[in-house]
Amino acid sequence: MTGNDKNRAYWKKNLQYLGILLAVWFIVSYGCAILFVNHLDKIKIGGFRLGFWFAQQGSIYVFVVLIFIYVCLMNRLDKQHGASDRQEEE
Amino acid sequence: MSVQAWTFVMVGLSFAIYIGVAIWSRASSTGEFYIAGAGVPPVVNGMATAADWMSAASFISMAGLISFMGRDGSVYLMGWTGGYVLLALLLAPYLRKFGKYTVPDFVGDRYYSRTARIVAVICAIFVSFTYVAGQMRGVGIVFSRFLNVDITLGVLIGMGIVFFYAVLGGMKGITYTQVAQYCVLIFAFLVPAIFISLLMTGNIIPQLGFGGVLADGSGEFLLDRLNGLSQELGFDAYTDGRKATVDVFCITAALMVGTAGLPHVIVRFYTVPRVSAARSSAGWALFFIAILYTTAPAVAAFARTNLLNTVSDTKYTEVPGWFKNWETTGLIKFDDKNGDGSIQYRGAHSDVANELTIDRDIMVLANPEIAKLPNWVVGLVAAGGLAAALSTAAGLLLVISTSIAHDLLKRELVQEISEKGELLAARIAAGIAVCIAGYFGINPPGFVGQVVAFAFGLAAASFFPAIIMGIFWKRMNNIGAISGMIVGITFTAGYIIFFKFISPELNVPAHWLFGISPEGIGTLGMVLNLLVSVPVSLLTAPPPAEVQELVDNIRSPQDAGPPHELSV
Numbered sequence: 001m002t003g004n005d006k007n008r009a010y011w012k013k014n015l016q017y018l019g020i021l022l023a024v025w026f027i028v029s030y031g032c033a034i035l036f037v038n039h040l041d042k043i044k045i046g047g048f049r050l051g052f053w054f055a056q057q058g059s060i061y062v063f064v065v066l067i068f069i070y071v072c073l074m075n076r077l078d079k080q081h082g083a084s085d086r087q088e089e090e
Numbered sequence: 091m092s093v094q095a096w097t098f099v100m101v102g103l104s105f106a107i108y109i110g111v112a113i114w115s116r117a118s119s120t121g122e123f124y125i126a127g128a129g130v131p132p133v134v135n136g137m138a139t140a141a142d143w144m145s146a147a148s149f150i151s152m153a154g155l156i157s158f159m160g161r162d163g164s165v166y167l168m169g170w171t172g173g174y175v176l177l178a179l180l181l182a183p184y185l186r187k188f189g190k191y192t193v194p195d196f197v198g199d200r201y202y203s204r205t206a207r208i209v210a211v212i213c214a215i216f217v218s219f220t221y222v223a224g225q226m227r228g229v230g231i232v233f234s235r236f237l238n239v240d241i242t243l244g245v246l247i248g249m250g251i252v253f254f255y256a257v258l259g260g261m262k263g264i265t266y267t268q269v270a271q272y273c274v275l276i277f278a279f280l281v282p283a284i285f286i287s288l289l290m291t292g293n294i295i296p297q298l299g300f301g302g303v304l305a306d307g308s309g310e311f312l313l314d315r316l317n318g319l320s321q322e323l324g325f326d327a328y329t330d331g332r333k334a335t336v337d338v339f340c341i342t343a344a345l346m347v348g349t350a351g352l353p354h355v356i357v358r359f360y361t362v363p364r365v366s367a368a369r370s371s372a373g374w375a376l377f378f379i380a381i382l383y384t385t386a387p388a389v390a391a392f393a394r395t396n397l398l399n400t401v402s403d404t405k406y407t408e409v410p411g412w413f414k415n416w417e418t419t420g421l422i423k424f425d426d427k428n429g430d431g432s433i434q435y436r437g438a439h440s441d442v443a444n445e446l447t448i449d450r451d452i453m454v455l456a457n458p459e460i461a462k463l464p465n466w467v468v469g470l471v472a473a474g475g476l477a478a479a480l481s482t483a484a485g486l487l488l489v490i491s492t493s494i495a496h497d498l499l500k501r502e503l504v505q506e507i508s509e510k511g512e513l514l515a516a517r518i519a520a521g522i523a524v525c526i527a528g529y530f531g532i533n534p535p536g537f538v539g540q541v542v543a544f545a546f547g548l549a550a551a552s553f554f555p556a557i558i559m560g561i562f563w564k565r566m567n568n569i570g571a572i573s574g575m576i577v578g579i580t581f582t583a584g585y586i587i588f589f590k591f592i593s594p595e596l597n598v599p600a601h602w603l604f605g606i607s608p609e610g611i612g613t614l615g616m617v618l619n620l621l622v623s624v625p626v627s628l629l630t631a632p633p634p635a636e637v638q639e640l641v642d643n644i645r646s647p648q649d650a651g652p653p654h655e656l657s658v
Contacts, residue, residue: 012273018179023494025175025501029168029346032338037331047301047311052329055164056156056387057297060171060380067373074183075366 017073021066028054028062037073093459096469097237104274104473105251108267108480115266130265132367135375138265139358141272141477142485143170143375144223144382145350146228149275149478154453157390157397160320160328165338169345171383176350178372182359184561184644186368187361192489193353193553194497200560201568202637209575211497213552214353217485217545218493219526225483231451234473243533248480256484257520258492259363264484271477277383278474282458282467286392289461299473300388315393319398321327324440328394334599340610348546348612351554354482354489393453396460401446402435408533409433412459419450421454423459451543483527492519544586547608551578551615559623564641567633568625574623582615 032040033055040051048057091099130138148170156163188196193214198207226245233244255263280296287299291312304310315644316326326332334339349355358375359368400410406424417421424433436444455475458467495516552575559566588609589597606614633639635645 007642007646014645023180024176025172029172029342030339033164033168034335034342041329046300047303047313049313052161052313053301055161056167057300057384058517059164059168063171064373064376064380067369067376068176070121070179071366071370071373074369078366081156 008080010077013077017070017077021070025063025066029059029080030085091463093465093468094238096234096466097472098469100239100466100469100473101476103521104270104362104477105292107270107274108251108255110266111270112258112263115263116640130361130363132362132371133374134269135265135358135362135367135371137272138268138378139355139371139375140378141268141275141481142264142358143355143379144275144484145477145482146225146475146479148382148386149279150231150454150475151451153386153393153451153457154388155390156387156477157394158450158451159332160326161331162333162338163387163390165333165341165345167383167387168343170349172342172580173346173349174259174372174376174379176346177355177359178376180558180561181350181356182368182372183365186359186362187365187644187646188640191504192492192497193356193557194493196560197553197556197571199557200637200640201571202634203568203572206556206568206572206575209579210556211493213548213579214493214497215490217352217549218354219523219530222483222486222490222523224526224531225479225486226362226527228479229483230474230531232455237472242470245528245531248476248483248531250481250526252480252487253521253524255385257517257554258600261488264481264488266359266479267484270375271481272378275477275481276378276475278477279382279385279454281470282463283389283392285463285467286396286461287388290392290395296385296388296392300391312395314337315397316398319395321438323398323402323436324442325437325590326413326439328391330465334605334607336605337607337610340606342610343614344550344610345546347554347616349549350548351549351552352418352545353493353553354485357489357492358485389454389457393457393460396457397448397453398435399597400637401433402462403432403636406430407433410460415459416452416456421452423447450608464500464543478591487523487527489519490523491516494519494523496506544583545584545633547586547612548579548614550604550612551575551582551619555616555619555623559620561641561644564638565627567627567630567634569630570623573626574619576645577614578619581618583613 032051037051037055040054041049043050045053152163152166155166164653185196190196193209194207197210198204226248229248230241230245233239233247234241237244238246255267284294287293287296290305291302291342292305293299294300302312302313304312304315308315313425315331317329320326320328331338359371362371362597370511378517401413406426415420417424423446424431424445425445427445428434433446434442434444435446436442455471458471495512499515500512555578556571556575559571585603589602589608597608599607603611
């Protein structure tokens with residue numbers, strides 16, 4: 001592959017990851033915690049109604065996890081494409 | 091020891107630490123002053139970003155706001171955390187690769203336009219001043235309540251401290267002081283939360299105690315009791331929403347996108363050594379923020395339950411000490427309308443008139459006293475509130491001084507200025523900014539609270555789309571970006587000015603466009619920005635080849651290297 005093709009493949013993969021992760025981000029925060037909150041509130045887990053839990057707790061946990069998943073995916077992708085910027089440490 | 095003695099000890103100790111750290115880490119070059127020489131490890135940067143981001147509003151006001159808003163408080167919880175996902179995925183790595191110091195640098199270079207640059211500089215300065223005035227005010231409130239000093243003196247002491255380490259240490263000093271401030275503020279937030287959670291639910295983790303069973307042997311869930319109490323007194327059930335869904339949606343979106351577009355947050359990601367470090371540092375920042383943001387709603391529910399239990403239908407002569415203390419500050423007001431000598435605290439659905447008004451800002455500060463926690467915890471909370479306010483103020487002052495010394499002076503007015511001269515200019519600008527912020531802290535304009543909506547709305551309607559499209563769509567050109575920003579800003583600012591300043595009496599859902607409040611209108615402003623900028627770009631000439639190359643270069647994480655020197 002030429003350098004250009006390689007960069008294009010890298011960018012495409014990056015966009016794919018972004019699409020999936022941002023879809024989860026949207027579904028959890030705007031879906032579970034806002035649009036469908038009243039439906040989910042009918043389910044109760046412990047003292048929490050589920051929609052309320054997503055709105056005030058769950059969505060924030062998911063946000064943190066999403067960023068770290070992205071960090072791992074991109075570090076792997078960087079390595080595969082030889083684009084890693086941390087070679088000096090290895 | 092008394093509350094006041096403990097507060098002196100806690101505040102004095104924490105201030106001594108900040109000053110020590112500032113001396114240890116002073117800046118000697120512009121690179122260190124603006125972006126700490128781009129040598130900050132991701133976890134450290136994450137912690138500093140968290141302290142930078144969590145202001146007096148997060149520490150002092152947010153839990154109180156939520157305890158009065160119930161479920162709708164989620165707009166702040168999600169709005170001020172979800173933006174970090176956008177930052178980590180869509181902005182931070184690319185801006186780090188770009189490698190210059192400020193947001194206006196990026197906007198100016200990507201859109202090869204001085205106009206775009208200047209618009210960005212003005213927005214950055216406006217947003218930062220709005221914010222910093224509120225922080226100085228928070229400092230004043232904490233000083234006057236806990237140390238019994240005059241608000242003016244309190245603000246002056248706060249100014250002195252910030253001046254000392256922001257002006258001396260620049261970004262490097264601020265970063266390491268903010269790490270210390272994060273530790274103080276999170277400790278100060280968690281200790282009372284854990285105490286109260288243990289007392290009320292027997293669970294040591296507030297996030298679990300929040301959904302747990304009450305420790306009073308009734309076997310009832312805390313939230314069920316809170317809902318019951320609220321409805322009995324004529325309030326809405328705590329876990330129900332009151333705002334319209336469309337409004338909740340738009341406010342959340344405006345806050346998220348606004349967060350990702352705030353200059354003092356973005357500049358943080360220039361301080362790390364590598365692109366991969368920019369990504370993980372956003373993750374760490376959110377991790378450290380989430381510790382406070384998942385505890386806050388628990389604190390809100392505990393505080394609300396305690397409040398309804400302790401003051402409602404209590405004889406005024408038998409109220410606890412904290413009630414009297416806060417009454418003297420004017421933040422609690424009791425008006426015995428029916429003259430029976432006891433306090434009727436009632437909601438809108440009750441037949442009995444409400445006799446009690448409580449300022450939302452006192453909930454976190456008064457919480458340890460309401461829950462009868464030891465005096466040293468109260469002192470700790472005061473130190474935490476100060477840490478939150480000072481760390482944010484310092485970060486903002488740095489953006490203001492950078493904008494003036496680098497973006498205006500160096501890039502526009504006196505291009506041949508030496509590095510030494512620029513550093514001096516940055517320090518003088520920071521000094522002047524501290525004084526202006528202090529003035530607003532002592533004489534707060536009535537509109538500080540109102541303009542916060544502005545800061546987020548404008549960031550959402552201007553910076554965010556321009557930067558995102560600049561990275562993800564090569565075809566976006568200067569005319570498209572500028573016209574988009576102008577339309578976005580004009581619409582958003584016009585809407586907010588109309589409802590907040592010109593006709594505040596019309597500021598009710600019936601008059602809002604599509605039912606969207608001024609707080610959420612930035613979302614619509616952003617959509618308008620895109621609706622204008624995309625077709626305009628398509629109808630005009632594509633950006634020149636070197637700009638397209640710049641975009642390609644930003645997208646690849648290789649060779650980020652040290653940030654460009656100032657001579658670039």
